[in-house]
Amino acid sequence: MEPYRPHEILIEQGEENAAVVRRALAQLPDVPVRIVEREWERHTKLSSEGDPFAAGKRRLLFTRQRAPALHYCPAGTPGLVCCNYLVISLISNCPMDCSYCFLQEYLANNPTLKVCTNVEEVLAAVAAVVDRHPQRHFRVGTGELSDSLALDPLLGFSRNLVPFFAARPNVLLELKTKSDCVDELLYLDPKDRVVVSWSLTPPDIVDSEEHRTAPFAARLEAARRVQAAGYKVGFHLDPLIEYPDWEAGYRETVARMLAAVELRRIAWISLGSLRLTPALRTTIRRRFPHTRVLSGEQVPCIDGKWRTFQALRVHMYRTIRGWIQEAAPQVPLYLCMETAAVWAKVFGHTPACDRDVARVLTGPHLSPPVAG
Amino acid sequence: MTQPDIPCALSERVAAYARERRLSPPTLARWQAWPEEDKAALLVLARELQLNENHLRDFLDWLEEIAVRDRCRVADLLTAPAIQQPLTAHTARSEKLKGVKEALRKIRYPRLSRLEADLRAAVKALDLGRQVRISFPPALEGDAITVTLTARNVRELADCLTRLHQRIEDGRMQKVFDLLDQA
Incomplete structure (x- = not known):
């Protein structure tokens, strides 16, 4: 995978000496640097010419995070089964450029790649929440507004995150990635509290749609390496993309995925159909006119997003579930952003409540909750 | 003295159609970016059915998506019997439009x-x-x-x-x- 190299580094005034800034500057000595005022992006008229979203990815802004540290994952949409996932966003926007990425729409008005300079403060705020509720299990991820590991060689956030979560018996951290940037992780002890997970699509989709990500084989090799270093791994067949050869493509994907790692150390596998808002479809058409992701038989669903029509996506879920459960029946499997009706058709039952899903996913990995 | 009747370049004819039907600049730009034969085939269809902005955008979406998925040319799609049959039927324009859209939807969503x-x-x-x-x-x-x-x-x-x-x-x-x- 090509290392990330911005065209320009912007540092919010007063943050010049933050550890993450010094680390990045040392690695990118010849990239132009500018000191900017607080909330620079809000006060700056960015060019709307060409591809502002792509330009934003090449502008790296170090800024203090002032927003609350912990959020519920936005997948918890009314009408859909939710897995009670929490997210921390230390980075906003991503050096990769997948054709289907929701950030193209979500961050259209603030596309600058932003990195938080006060990671210790953010983690202290997280500690204040999770340590106050030792009887509760939390599953937390950093891969919502960016890839969890793609910038790790530059920023080294895993050195903050892994020891922090390794020390907490009631929290499981998920680092979700399409990269192979795992070197930093190999020297840290996750104490079974960190799951490193990969989003996987068939190799030809990786090559044509997931720009600047690690190749399929490199992701699996990275998974093998972190597993050998003591981490649990997870896989997300999400987005599940329907295209003419999807069955052959996903059969190969599942077979290679399950052959690459020790099955008993897989924390979970999720399946989630490609979902696109109408605005995102328009953006994708403009930015990736030759993409294949819009050519499936997608229709508008109850949440306004377009997905493969229900009967076909249920067929896809059932087919893939069958392959996975045949080879790895013990691995927890769940659906992302689906209705209870679809869960019932795929698994034969619907979770009684959202906490059921979360319990199935965290249960095997965290110690029993402390009474309290 | 009148100018000789020189056939306009295809892109000019497409632009003229866009002016006539008040198509938006992004829709026109998308159409103009197509290969010549595909552009011309859609112009024939658009003129026949008098496609407005919304209909034309649907056609652009579906035709592009089918062409990518099936690795075929739009011009071939539009001259296929499934599309030509409703297009050349002796029916009102609105019926033709309905028939062509239904036929194209069957190809787009088989x-x-x-x-x-x-x-x-x-x-x-x-x-x-x-x-x-x-x-x-x-x-x-x-x-x-x-x-x-x-x-x-x-x-x-x-x-x-x-x-x-x-x-x-x-x-x-x-x-x-x-x-x-x-x-």
Whole structure:
């Protein structure tokens, strides 16, 4: 995978000496640097010419995070089964450029790649929440507004995150990635509290749609390496993309995925159909006119997003579930952003409540909750 | 002295059509970016059907998506019998437009269209009469069907219910629900 190299580094005034800034500057000595005022992006008229979203990815802004540290994952949409996932966003926007990425729409008005300079403060705020509720299990991820590991060689956030979560018996951290940037992780002890997970699509989709990500084989090799270093791994067949050869493509994907790692150390596998808002479809058409992701038989669903029509996506879920459960029946499997009706058709039952899903996913990995 | 009648360049003719139908700049730009033969084929269709902005955008979306998926040319798609048949039929323009859009939708959504056709056939086979209507969720998204009964008196209502009950008992109604799940 090509290392990330911005065209320009912007540092919010007063943050010049933050550890993450010094680390990045040392690695990118010849990239132009500018000191900017607080909330620079809000006060700056960015060019709307060409591809502002792509330009934003090449502008790296170090800024203090002032927003609350912990959020519920936005997948918890009314009408859909939710897995009670929490997210921390230390980075906003991503050096990769997948054709289907929701950030193209979500961050259209603030596309600058932003990195938080006060990671210790953010983690202290997280500690204040999770340590106050030792009887509760939390599953937390950093891969919502960016890839969890793609910038790790530059920023080294895993050195903050892994020891922090390794020390907490009631929290499981998920680092979700399409990269192979795992070197930093190999020297840290996750104490079974960190799951490193990969989003996987068939190799030809990786090559044509997931720009600047690690190749399929490199992701699996990275998974093998972190597993050998003591981490649990997870896989997300999400987005599940329907295209003419999807069955052959996903059969190969599942077979290679399950052959690459020790099955008993897989924390979970999720399946989630490609979902696109109408605005995102328009953006994708403009930015990736030759993409294949819009050519499936997608229709508008109850949440306004377009997905493969229900009967076909249920067929896809059932087919893939069958392959996975045949080879790895013990691995927890769940659906992302689906209705209870679809869960019932795929698994034969619907979770009684959202906490059921979360319990199935965290249960095997965290110690029993402390009474309290 | 009048100018000789020189045929305009294709892109000028497309631009002229866009002015005539007040197409938006992004829609025109998308169309103009197509290969010449595809652009020309769509111009013939647009002129014949007098496509406005919304219809034209649907055509651009579907044609681009089919061309990418099936690795074919738009010009070949538009000259295929499935599209030419409704286009050249001796019917009103609105009927032609409806026919061409339906034909193109079948190509764009082959499995969904087939399932919809199978469901229509299964409902017809139930032979429930005109007073019982069965409808499905839009784009078959969801798993509930809607049954509408129309009755002017208790006897008609009882007839409707009896027919429905018979179809439930003999398993034919179950087949309709089962079909909803089959892609």
